[in-house]
Amino acid sequence: MTEESSSTKTRLLSRGLTGGIHPPVKSDLGYWLSIRAGALIFGAAIVLFVWSILHQSLSAWTSHGIHILTGTVWSPSTSNYGALPLILATLITTAVALLVAVPIGLGTSLTIIFFLPQRLKTPITSLVELLAAVPSVVYGLWGLFVLVPWMNTTIEPKLASITGGGFPFNGATNGFGLLLASIVLSVMILPTIVAISRDVIAAVPHEQIEGALSLGATKSQTLLKVVLPEARTGIFGAITLGAGRALGETIAVAMVIGSNPQIPKSLFSTGATLSSTIATEFGEASGAQLAALGALALILMVITASVNAGARTLTRRALRGHA
Amino acid sequence: MTDVLMDLPPDPILERRRVIQETASKKIGRRQLNSRILSGVFGLTLVLSLIPLVSVLATLIKRGVGVISWGFLTHDPIQPTLINQNAVGGIGNAMVGSLVVDGIAALVAVPLAILIGLYLAETESRTANFMRAITEIMTGLPSILLGVFAYIYIVLTMKAYSGFAAIVAITFLMVPVITKAAETAIRGVPHTLREAGLALGARNSKVSRGVILPVAAPGLITGVLLSLARAVGETAPILLVIGISGRTDWNPFHQMSALPLDIYQDSASGYASQQQEAWGIALVLVVAVLVLSLGSRFVAARMRREQR
Numbered sequence: 001m002t003e004e005s006s007s008t009k010t011r012l013l014s015r016g017l018t019g020g021i022h023p024p025v026k027s028d029l030g031y032w033l034s035i036r037a038g039a040l041i042f043g044a045a046i047v048l049f050v051w052s053i054l055h056q057s058l059s060a061w062t063s064h065g066i067h068i069l070t071g072t073v074w075s076p077s078t079s080n081y082g083a084l085p086l087i088l089a090t091l092i093t094t095a096v097a098l099l100v101a102v103p104i105g106l107g108t109s110l111t112i113i114f115f116l117p118q119r120l121k122t123p124i125t126s127l128v129e130l131l132a133a134v135p136s137v138v139y140g141l142w143g144l145f146v147l148v149p150w151m152n153t154t155i156e157p158k159l160a161s162i163t164g165g166g167f168p169f170n171g172a173t174n175g176f177g178l179l180l181a182s183i184v185l186s187v188m189i190l191p192t193i194v195a196i197s198r199d200v201i202a203a204v205p206h207e208q209i210e211g212a213l214s215l216g217a218t219k220s221q222t223l224l225k226v227v228l229p230e231a232r233t234g235i236f237g238a239i240t241l242g243a244g245r246a247l248g249e250t251i252a253v254a255m256v257i258g259s260n261p262q263i264p265k266s267l268f269s270t271g272a273t274l275s276s277t278i279a280t281e282f283g284e285a286s287g288a289q290l291a292a293l294g295a296l297a298l299i300l301m302v303i304t305a306s307v308n309a310g311a312r313t314l315t316r317r318a319l320r321g322h323a
Numbered sequence: 324m325t326d327v328l329m330d331l332p333p334d335p336i337l338e339r340r341r342v343i344q345e346t347a348s349k350k351i352g353r354r355q356l357n358s359r360i361l362s363g364v365f366g367l368t369l370v371l372s373l374i375p376l377v378s379v380l381a382t383l384i385k386r387g388v389g390v391i392s393w394g395f396l397t398h399d400p401i402q403p404t405l406i407n408q409n410a411v412g413g414i415g416n417a418m419v420g421s422l423v424v425d426g427i428a429a430l431v432a433v434p435l436a437i438l439i440g441l442y443l444a445e446t447e448s449r450t451a452n453f454m455r456a457i458t459e460i461m462t463g464l465p466s467i468l469l470g471v472f473a474y475i476y477i478v479l480t481m482k483a484y485s486g487f488a489a490i491v492a493i494t495f496l497m498v499p500v501i502t503k504a505a506e507t508a509i510r511g512v513p514h515t516l517r518e519a520g521l522a523l524g525a526r527n528s529k530v531s532r533g534v535i536l537p538v539a540a541p542g543l544i545t546g547v548l549l550s551l552a553r554a555v556g557e558t559a560p561i562l563l564v565i566g567i568s569g570r571t572d573w574n575p576f577h578q579m580s581a582l583p584l585d586i587y588q589d590s591a592s593g594y595a596s597q598q599q600e601a602w603g604i605a606l607v608l609v610v611a612v613l614v615l616s617l618g619s620r621f622v623a624a625r626m627r628r629e630q631r
Contacts, residue, residue: 031528035445038438039454042498046457049495052475053468107368115362124369131376133616135556137583138605141590142379145386145598187375194372215340216347218358223365225342241463248465250559251587275467275559282474282563297471301464308463312456 053301056294063288068295074261074272076281081292083299085263089178089271090303092264093253094246096182097189102239104186105193109201110223112194125198132191140255143184148175148256151183156268171266176258179267184252189242196241200234200318201227234318240311248304250275274300380609387606390599396607400569400585400600411596414604416571420579424489424561425554427575431490432497433547439498440505441531455506461499469495470560477564484566486575492560497550504546508539538630541623548619552612558583582608 060068064081071082112125152175159169159179204227212222228235258270259280272280274296285293347354390411398413443455469492477488512535520530536543558581566578567588582604589601 028527031526031531034528035438035442038435039442039451041435042439042502043454043457045495046461048476049469049472052472056471056475104368104371107365108372111365111369115365124373127373127376130613130616131372133552133612134376134379135558135583135608135612137556137558137586138379138383138609141586141601141605142382144590145602146378146382190372190375211340212343215343216351217343218354220358220361220365221343221346221354224361225346226339229339244463248463248467250465250467251562251583255587255590275465278467278471279559279562282471294471297468301468304464305460308460309456311463312459 050301053294053297057291057296057298058294060288060291060295064292064295068292069299072263074277076285076289076292079288081288081295083274083296085261086272086274086277086296087299089257089261089264090247090273090275090300092267093178093182093185093257093271093273094243096179096267097185097246098239098243100183100186101190101193101242105190105238105242106197106228106235108190108194109198110227112198113202114219114223128191128194131187132195136188136249136252137255139184139188140252143180143252143256147180147183151175151180155179160268168267171268173268174270176256177268177270178257178264181253181257181271181273182267184256185246185249188249188252189245192245193238193242196238196315197231197235200231200238200315203234203319204230231318233314237311237314237316237318240307240314244304244307244311247307248275248300250279254279274303383602383606383609386599386602390603391606395603399571402569411600411603414582414585414600414607416568417580417582417585417604418607419571419573420486420565420568420581421555421583423573423575424486424493424565424579424581425551428490428493428497428554429547429551432494432501432550435494436498436501436546437505437536437543439502440509441535443502443506444509458499458502462503465559466492466496466557467559467563470563473560473564484564484578486565486577486579488564489561489579489581490575492564493554493557496557496560497554500550500553501543501546504549505539505543508542508546509535511542512538541626541630544626545619545623548615548622552615552619555611555615556583556608558587562587582611 060081064071068081068083069087070084071080072084073080073082074085108128112121112128116124152173156169156173156175156179160173163169208226208230209222212226213219217225253273254276257272257276259272259276260270261272261277262269264271278293278296278300281289282293395411395413396418397415399416400414401412439454439458443451443458472495473488473492477491478484481488516534516538517530520534521527525533561581561584565581565584568578568580572579586601586604586608589597589604592598
């Protein structure tokens, strides 16, 4: 009798309801092992993945050293592997994409939550989410055949006339380049920013909003001075997540940036990002170039993994704060 | 009493109330006007964010619909020549390639991800938390890194480009996405159901298979379909490892073709026929992705209704 009840207790404990760290009863050993085996296989695959990229780039680090990070010339034909132009282009396109996408994304989230009538909310939200479903290569194609002519004839001359041909809108215009890549990226990260910021904005306590309104603030004042500050941690999380996506986006950027690894002199210049260089040069690479591309992959992995880890911390903290 | 309050450290809520009252004390008419204008600006941002979607879909329909035909979907491509510039071939090889690569990847990824999802949902330990964090970070890593991974382990080892290497990369991409969905769905199953199953004397494996997974099924299916939608459109990892093939070939250990890869290669071509083909494939791809993501919603909603 006592034996039976204690075995039931063990089963319940082994069930994970109390933590799952207790050793399982015999009949459950198979299950206990199999879910851990699944996790173990994937964990091992991740270790292999990180190791493969470290290992691949090893010979590049030993032969070029820190020069890979600081070198200003990326030219495989002369065995110059300096990733600075690529890192700069990656950072610039991401920054400009954020400059465009963040205000539009936040405005969209606020509109969806506070201005749209109830019956429009779901359809409009689904439409914005559809933006995330379109594959990256289709955005590239769209950029190439729809945006390039438009940029070339309308947008770039207009921007150039605003600064009088000065920085950052200087130099020859041809449609391709950093600016077009940034615009395509901003479209691609918009749904990410909207989805996350909508969640955190919707989580702002009603009392705060009603309190502000009752104190005589108008709707817009409430949104700008109460809702946005209250949701700021989560909004930073959304922005960081968008940045992570933009930093690593490959195919769409490779199609519109011009694939010309050089230190960008203006937003109109062509360039190449870390990921677009891997995509365009990997096919013909061997030996030292392959190792250098491995080093680019490592740089990209370190940057995006830390940005994503930061985004995860921010969004979790924000959503827990209101839960 | 007031003195005591004054000595308190600045309270963020009081501070915010002060700011609000200050702004509120400005003229009401002007503030109303500003508010209207700002509301207009917010509305404008929504319109701005929908323009790209409308433009992409409109261009896809305008340039893509004319290309689509049964022959286009099933035949193999024709290499354009100077004499025969306008011949649009088929994409049968790429359809088969995408089907084989994404299908096999899903067959491997789904069971693995469900196991990991069960593990993450049912254990509370440091290892589980760490695995959860790593899985989430993997979801956000650039997909091309998985292409590099598959190249190093599969292409260099087997000394050949192959659909198999693409399958490895795509599986790796799908697992974290499905795992996340599976964990959320499994955590959503009420504790009472698990306990009831155990109380009836069922083993853990039986409870998971017979009770928890069926109840979590709508969430699981949504996750699987969404990850498939993502996988079908992935170009970067496939580009590095799959090689190239102009013929329909079901053998994943050969070089293959895939829909998104064909768009990428055709877009760089100067031939009008190839560009037309790229738009045709893009339309097929977007329709597939839309069917998968809308389908996931429909299926999930329907299953939830039936469960009730």
